[in-house]
Amino acid sequence: xxxxxxxSNKTPTMKDFQSNNLFTWCTNCGNYGIHTALxxxxxxxxxxxxxxxxxxxxxxxxxxxxxIGGYSxxxxxxxxIPMACGATMANSKMTVIAFGGDGxxxxxxxxxxxxxxxxxxxxxxxxxxxxxxxxxxxxASPTTLxxxxxxxxxxxxxSELLHPxxxxxxxxxxxxxxxxxxxxxxxxxxxxxxLDHRGFSFVEILQSCPSYNKETPHEWxxxxxxxxxxxxxxxxxxxxxxxxxxQDQEEKIxxxxxxxDKKSVPQIEKQPNRKDIVTDAYEETRHYDISKLLSKFR
Amino acid sequence: xxxxxxxxVKAAGESGQGVNSIGEILAKAIKNNGLYxxxxxxxxxxxxxxxxxxxxxxxxxxxxxxxxxxxxxMCLSRVSFQMYLETVRENGSVIHSIYxxxxxxxxxxxxxxxxxxxxxxxxxxxxxxLGGKRIMSNTIMLGAIWQVLGLEIIGLEAKIKExxxxxxxxxxxxxxxxxxxxxxxxxxxxxxxxxISEHKNFKDDLLMTxxxxxxxxxxxxxxxxxxxxxxxxxxxxLSYLASVYxxxxxxxxxxxxxxxxxxxxxxxMFMGARTLIATSGGGFDLMTEAVxxxxxxxxxxxxxxAQRPGPGTGLPTWTSASDLNIxxxxxxxxxxxxxxxxxxxxxxxxxTQHAFNIAEKYQIPVIVLTEKQIAESIFxxxxxxxxxxxxxxxxxxxxxEKAVSADRFKITESGISPRWLPGSCDATFDANSxxxxxxxxxxxxAIPARQMYEKRIRKEESLLKELPEPEIYGSDNPDIxxxxxxxxxxxxxxxxxxxxxxSDKKIAYMHYEYVYPIRTExxxxxxxxxxxxxxxxxxxxxxxxxxxSSKTGVLFKNRLLKYDGRPxxxxxxISYIQDKE
Numbered sequence: 054x055x056x057x058x059x060x061s062n063k064t065p066t067m068k069d070f071q072s073n074n075l076f077t078w079c080t081n082c083g084n085y086g087i088h089t090a091l092x093x094x095x096x097x098x099x100x101x102x103x104x105x106x107x108x109x110x111x112x113x114x115x116x117x118x119x120x121i122g123g124y125s126x127x128x129x130x131x132x133x134i135p136m137a138c139g140a141t142m143a144n145s146k147m148t149v150i151a152f153g154g155d156g157x158x159x160x161x162x163x164x165x166x167x168x169x170x171x172x173x174x175x176x177x178x179x180x181x182x183x184x185x186x187x188x189x190x191x192x193a194s195p196t197t198l199x200x201x202x203x204x205x206x207x208x209x210x211x212s213e214l215l216h217p218x219x220x221x222x223x224x225x226x227x228x229x230x231x232x233x234x235x236x237x238x239x240x241x242x243x244x245x246x247x248l249d250h251r252g253f254s255f256v257e258i259l260q261s262c263p264s265y266n267k268e269t270p271h272e273w274x275x276x277x278x279x280x281x282x283x284x285x286x287x288x289x290x291x292x293x294x295x296x297x298x299x300q301d302q303e304e305k306i307x308x309x310x311x312x313x314d315k316k317s318v319p320q321i322e323k324q325p326n327r328k329d330i331v332t333d334a335y336e337e338t339r340h341y342d343i344s345k346l347l348s349k350f351r
Numbered sequence: 352x353x354x355x356x357x358x359x360v361k362a363a364g365e366s367g368q369g370v371n372s373i374g375e376i377l378a379k380a381i382k383n384n385g386l387y388x389x390x391x392x393x394x395x396x397x398x399x400x401x402x403x404x405x406x407x408x409x410x411x412x413x414x415x416x417x418x419x420x421x422x423x424x425m426c427l428s429r430v431s432f433q434m435y436l437e438t439v440r441e442n443g444s445v446i447h448s449i450y451x452x453x454x455x456x457x458x459x460x461x462x463x464x465x466x467x468x469x470x471x472x473x474x475x476x477x478x479x480x481l482g483g484k485r486i487m488s489n490t491i492m493l494g495a496i497w498q499v500l501g502l503e504i505i506g507l508e509a510k511i512k513e514x515x516x517x518x519x520x521x522x523x524x525x526x527x528x529x530x531x532x533x534x535x536x537x538x539x540x541x542x543x544x545x546x547i548s549e550h551k552n553f554k555d556d557l558l559m560t561x562x563x564x565x566x567x568x569x570x571x572x573x574x575x576x577x578x579x580x581x582x583x584x585x586x587x588x589l590s591y592l593a594s595v596y597x598x599x600x601x602x603x604x605x606x607x608x609x610x611x612x613x614x615x616x617x618x619x620m621f622m623g624a625r626t627l628i629a630t631s632g633g634g635f636d637l638m639t640e641a642v643x644x645x646x647x648x649x650x651x652x653x654x655x656x657a658q659r660p661g662p663g664t665g666l667p668t669w670t671s672a673s674d675l676n677i678x679x680x681x682x683x684x685x686x687x688x689x690x691x692x693x694x695x696x697x698x699x700x701x702x703t704q705h706a707f708n709i710a711e712k713y714q715i716p717v718i719v720l721t722e723k724q725i726a727e728s729i730f731x732x733x734x735x736x737x738x739x740x741x742x743x744x745x746x747x748x749x750x751x752e753k754a755v756s757a758d759r760f761k762i763t764e765s766g767i768s769p770r771w772l773p774g775s776c777d778a779t780f781d782a783n784s785x786x787x788x789x790x791x792x793x794x795x796x797a798i799p800a801r802q803m804y805e806k807r808i809r810k811e812e813s814l815l816k817e818l819p820e821p822e823i824y825g826s827d828n829p830d831i832x833x834x835x836x837x838x839x840x841x842x843x844x845x846x847x848x849x850x851x852x853x854s855d856k857k858i859a860y861m862h863y864e865y866v867y868p869i870r871t872e873x874x875x876x877x878x879x880x881x882x883x884x885x886x887x888x889x890x891x892x893x894x895x896x897x898x899x900s901s902k903t904g905v906l907f908k909n910r911l912l913k914y915d916g917r918p919x920x921x922x923x924x925i926s927y928i929q930d931k932e
Contacts, residue, residue: 103779118783119792125791144622335622
């Protein structure tokens with residue numbers, strides 16, 4: 054891919070997505086693997102750093118906003134999705150990726166997720182699902198297991214948990230994938246597929262949290278995840294099959310691209326009044342003559 | 352006619368009866384006949400029923416406000432008759448189509464005391480007799496109003512033909528109905544004596560609302576993205592921009608809630624597309640977290656805040672200027688912002704354009720306040736103002752070549768750091784809502800945190816130098832010195848023009864269009880020499896007054912405040928000036 058502003062054709066490297074800032078995540082945090090996998094996927098897709106906008110929610114993932122090269126925007130808790138949707142609507146040429154945790158995305162910002170899927174905005178959204186609010190020191194999130202004793206619920210969580218992949222599959226989503234923070238190679242491949250998809254790509258990462266999730270650590274996932282690409286008869290264009298296979302999050306947990314609509318059309322291409330316009334909104338700032346619009350007011 | 356050369360006609364009925372259409376046709380036809388109008392709408396927050404009105408003040412010179420009382424009331428429903436009878440002034444007239452209308456003792460007493468002449472027109476029967484439909488009774492009533500106005504029928508016929516151009520089969524019958532109303536026996540009714548202005552080509556004059564002007568200003572300023580969630584009285588910006596989006600190519604999107612509207616606005620502006628968002632008070636409350644976000648990420652944002660009375664849902668379809676405080680003080684933390692208050696067509700058009708220049712140059716949120724009275728009232732202007740040149744405050748290509756990541760939030764004396772758009776090569780940065788260093792890298796250390804904080808605050812000082820002082824209108828040696836903002840200006844200036852003809856009282860009015868950060872040098876001088884300083888605002892707390900007092904120590908002992916959902920009517924200002932000394 055060519056850099057759009059200088060037309061240079063140099064191949065992006067891992068170094069382009071590097072930052073000099075030191076990581077601040079806990080030892081063995083799943084974020085390290087996600088971060089590495091993301092850089093690998095961007096390099097593999099030959100996307101220049103200056104053509105990448107990584108958008109971060111508030112949470113442990115957001116503390117990585119300055120640990121990666123390219124452009125970053127670190128927004129508000131639960132609001133990263135609309136911010137990233139606004140970015141891609143204004144500039145559809147840049148690669149826009151958004152990251153959010155299970156708390157921000159499925160608690161405070163769940164409405165944004167629903168409408169971004171309805172709109173099929175052309176972004177890749179990575180859900181860091183570590184089953185708790187880590188940065189605020191281990192409160193229950195919408196994905197915390199029922200009866201789990203957490204900082205905010207000493208006798209156990211009393212609400213039912215929300216299954217992210219099933220929830221998203223129940224909407225008219227066009228790309229739903231799942232991966233595991235302990236498998237960098239699988240995550241990188243999944244990210245690549247998400248980046249290729251035209252529309253809203255939802256990627257749930259089952260993420261270990263060594264500090265506040267003792268119940269389902271790295272090893273617990275290792276024993277349970279299996280890659281659906283190894284299944285001979287799995288059809289990722291079949292939503293019902295995806296819903297069925299995504300259901301089990303206890304015994305055998307499916308990872309990989311669970312569902313994809315290959316005919317997906319992103320929101321920006323659905324604008325009835327912009328079919329003949331080749332530029333993006335960010336390139337169109339100039340004075341416009343309104344005199345032709347005035348006759349209606351006479 | 353109560354005031355010299357000003358005549359007031361009010362069309363009233365249930366919501367859904369076509370009052371608004373009658374008003375619009377009437378307003379355009381009167382304008383085309385060589386007069387100036389100002390149109391004021393009252394309507395309930397429901398689809399059908401209740402009471403609604405469209406009042407047109409008519410004059411021989413430019414006017415921008417409404418009278419409290421009308422000379423002619425046209426009524427289509429019993430409820431609206433009851434609501435509006437007492438707005439008819441002494442010797443005024445009522446024409447109505449209410450079958451078997453009987454007056455209550457109170458109404459009878461009001462009619463007798465004020466010598467009001469009432470005539471019933473069986474408009475629905477007439478329409479059916481002529482071979483039309485019931486709804487055409489509205490055209491008959493329109494003809495009757497035209498008769499009282501004493502204008503040539505040809506002017507109204509032309510407008511009817513234009514409106515029904517796409518339904519040619521109903522033109523003839525509507526013209527017949529118009530004639531029937533125009534010729535209906537209204538003997539005894541006081542006729543209007545309208546002074547046709549000598550001015551030029553009235554047909555080229557424009558009739559539009561403040562929301563139209565804001566929309567046009569945005570289009571002219573290169574706004575290419577508009578996001579909103581419907582909320583009165585801002586909604587007609589969304590519907591107007593959507594109605595012309597094939598002509599403009601603008602991305603116009605209704606979004607699921609105001610939180611998303613604001614955050615999508617941040618995203619689009621961050622990428623460099625001029626993006627407008629619009630809402631009213633309740634919606635703005637939801638946006639304020641994102642407004643605060645723009646403060647620390649130094650992302651430009653322009654939001655239209657069209658005011659209506661609160662708290663809560665308040666009076667959803669009425670007017671107010673009570674959200675100055677949330678515009679100025681909303682959002683957590685401290686950062687530079689700009690608050691501008693529009694008041695008429697010229698102001699809406701220019702302020703919207705200027706807001707984008709300020710937002711981009713200073714990399715701050717700009718909130719443009721309007722009121723239902725401005726957003727939805729119908730103003731007459733002979734042309735749109737000259738556009739303001741676009742200023743984006745972006746680095747030139749040459750400057751960008753030398754830029755490094757650490758320039759983006761560089762500590763500068765003015766507080767303004769170099770800005771470039773994502774997508775530009777090499778000098779990438781992190782727009783970080785956590786406190787950060789000059790390339791956006793997170794920091795929690797005291798010294799750089801304080802430096803960055805102060806840098807952002809310094810922008811206020813730099814901005815203040817660029818913002819205009821308030822304007823003063825009227826006498827140099829006034830008996831009463833008003834201070835106000837927003838639509839209040841329109842009412843006070845109109846009242847001053849009327850008073851000039853028959854009162855010796857000298858009046859001045861100081862108008863704040865650029866409200867925050869607030870300039871006070873001119874005000875301090877104005878207040879020092881004022882014989883009687885009067886704060887006038889469409890709210891109960893005197894919010895501008897509090898802001899001025901906090902900066903200058905000058906207290907407002909005299910306050911003319913109104914907070915019942917209605918704008919200031921000119922009678923109210925005139926009686927305040929004349930009676931209260």
